[in-house]
Amino acid sequence: MRLLIADDHDLVRETLAAFLSNEGQFEVDLAEDLPGACDKIRTDGPYDLVLLDYGMPGMNGLEGLAEARAAQGEKPVALMSGTATREVAQSAIDAGAIGFMPKTMAAKSLINAVRFMAMGETYIPLDFLNAKDEGPVSPLAERLTGREMEVLSGLCRGLANKEIARELDLQEVTIKLHVKTLCRKLEAKNRTHAAMIAKEAGLM
Amino acid sequence: MRLLIADDHDLVRETLAAFLSNEGQFEVDLAEDLPGACDKIRTDGPYDLVLLDYGMPGMNGLEGLAEARAAQGEKPVALMSGTATREVAQSAIDAGAIGFMPKTMAAKSLINAVRFMAMGETYIPLDFLNAKDEGPVSPLAERLTGREMEVLSGLCRGLANKEIARELDLQEVTIKLHVKTLCRKLEAKNRTHAAMIAKEAGLM
DNA sequence: GCGGCACCTATCCTTTCGGATAGAGGACCT
DNA sequence: AGGTCCTCTATCCGAAAGGATAGGTGCCGC
Numbered sequence: 001m002r003l004l005i006a007d008d009h010d011l012v013r014e015t016l017a018a019f020l021s022n023e024g025q026f027e028v029d030l031a032e033d034l035p036g037a038c039d040k041i042r043t044d045g046p047y048d049l050v051l052l053d054y055g056m057p058g059m060n061g062l063e064g065l066a067e068a069r070a071a072q073g074e075k076p077v078a079l080m081s082g083t084a085t086r087e088v089a090q091s092a093i094d095a096g097a098i099g100f101m102p103k104t105m106a107a108k109s110l111i112n113a114v115r116f117m118a119m120g121e122t123y124i125p126l127d128f129l130n131a132k133d134e135g136p137v138s139p140l141a142e143r144l145t146g147r148e149m150e151v152l153s154g155l156c157r158g159l160a161n162k163e164i165a166r167e168l169d170l171q172e173v174t175i176k177l178h179v180k181t182l183c184r185k186l187e188a189k190n191r192t193h194a195a196m197i198a199k200e201a202g203l204m
Numbered sequence: 205m206r207l208l209i210a211d212d213h214d215l216v217r218e219t220l221a222a223f224l225s226n227e228g229q230f231e232v233d234l235a236e237d238l239p240g241a242c243d244k245i246r247t248d249g250p251y252d253l254v255l256l257d258y259g260m261p262g263m264n265g266l267e268g269l270a271e272a273r274a275a276q277g278e279k280p281v282a283l284m285s286g287t288a289t290r291e292v293a294q295s296a297i298d299a300g301a302i303g304f305m306p307k308t309m310a311a312k313s314l315i316n317a318v319r320f321m322a323m324g325e326t327y328i329p330l331d332f333l334n335a336k337d338e339g340p341v342s343p344l345a346e347r348l349t350g351r352e353m354e355v356l357s358g359l360c361r362g363l364a365n366k367e368i369a370r371e372l373d374l375q376e377v378t379i380k381l382h383v384k385t386l387c388r389k390l391e392a393k394n395r396t397h398a399a400m401i402a403k404e405a406g407l408m
Numbered sequence: 409g410c411g412g413c414a415c416c417t418a419t420c421c422t423t424t425c426g427g428a429t430a431g432a433g434g435a436c437c438t
Numbered sequence: 439a440g441g442t443c444c445t446c447t448a449t450c451c452g453a454a455a456g457g458a459t460a461g462g463t464g465c466c467g468c
Contacts (some may be wrong), residue, residue, distance in 0.1 A: 158397020192396040195364020
């Protein structure tokens with residue numbers, strides 16, 4: 001199984017190559033930037049899998065991915081990064097990458113991940129995708145009080161102020177106050193907007 | 205590597221076992237329902253991985269998963285199913301399953317998936333997760349006209365009728381009409397509710 | 409003890425929504 | 439030619455939302 005690893009960090013590139021070569025089943029080629037990688041692909045034919053560092057010279061975000069994919073033809077291209085977020089990983093997949101590997105990944109998982117991707121299976125570490133519930137919660141939720149969260153919950157169910165008031169055993173005017181505060185804190189222009197922002201942020 | 209496969213369909217169970225045993229690296233035990241599987245786990249010690257059929261006798265949805273997990277201790281338990289939806293798969297992961305395998309999965313991917321999960325890595329086929337954007341679109345979106353979708357888009361951005369009217373170069377009353385229609389079609393009680401339903405369904 | 413904060417209530421007012429009803433033009437199909 | 443559907447418009451009305459302002463309570467930390 002022939003791989004191409006492209007990374008501008010010498011240490012990362014060499015250790016990855018050494019580790020994978022050591023498995024016996026992989027034959028690893030190296031490149032240190034995107035143009036170098038594309039040249040390699042074009043001269044030495046498509047690889048079973050190409051691994052590109054997300055932050056290496058020539059990549060320019062996801063643009064470099066398209067170039068490498070063009071050179072690879074039908075064969076898969078994956079990205080790796082030490083810093084990228086879930087959003088980037090998802091965008092990479094949407095842009096046609098066969099997978100996305102954080103550099104923090106356990107070495108033994110790496111072997112299987114590479115094998116997976118060379119086989120045509122998409123791969124992203126799932127804890128990477130599932131983590132989306134925790135991150136964005138705080139920046140917004142921290143600023144909301146308990147009552148406000150309760151009212152927000154009502155908003156997101158499309159309830160009228162009067163209904164929320166009944167549910168929380170309060171006066172309608174009070175709900176209006178909370179809604180106003182919520183709109184201010186969430187920078188929403190009205191209740192609908194506030195509900196959408198909350199939904200978008202994964203608060204509800 | 206020791207596996208336990210529990211499935212009430214003889215054919216599935218036997219072929220899976222044969223295929224995995226053939227790889228040489230797996231030692232496969234079998235069970236044909238949940239109680240049988242749990243007994244096996246308790247008597248023959250925890251396995252490196254337990255595969256449970258989602259629809260087998262004794263499972264009762266995700267309840268059986270908890271039971272098997274209790275017997276397995278720290279070791280991983282995965283579900284498999286031929287019919288289950290993304291939602292079920294996600295719930296399974298949330299309930300502590302190490303992975304979820306559709307029975308439609310390519311056999312060669314299966315080997316790696318099993319190895320992955322035995323290793324403690326979560327696994328779900330990604331096309332399974334990403335498909336969520338397409339499925340739920342039609343049932344709702346089909347019933348909405350082009351104009352209605354445009355108005356709905358405004359709703360989801362928290363715009364007032366007047367603003368939507370300006371954007372689409374229409375009269376405000378017309379927007380009110382569309383909003384009313386939208387609420388009826390989406391079975392929403394008001395604009396906020398309609399926006400949330402649209403968001404929930406992935407329409408926006 | 410006092411300020412700050414979260415919380416609750418009240419009154420007044422304007423704007424927006426939501427619903428009912430009615431009319432009319434255009435596209436498409438039969 | 440008639441029917442159906444989408445589209446846009448109009449008027450009227452009551453209900454809801456949104457904003458401003460002015461209170462009151464209780465809890466906590468300084």
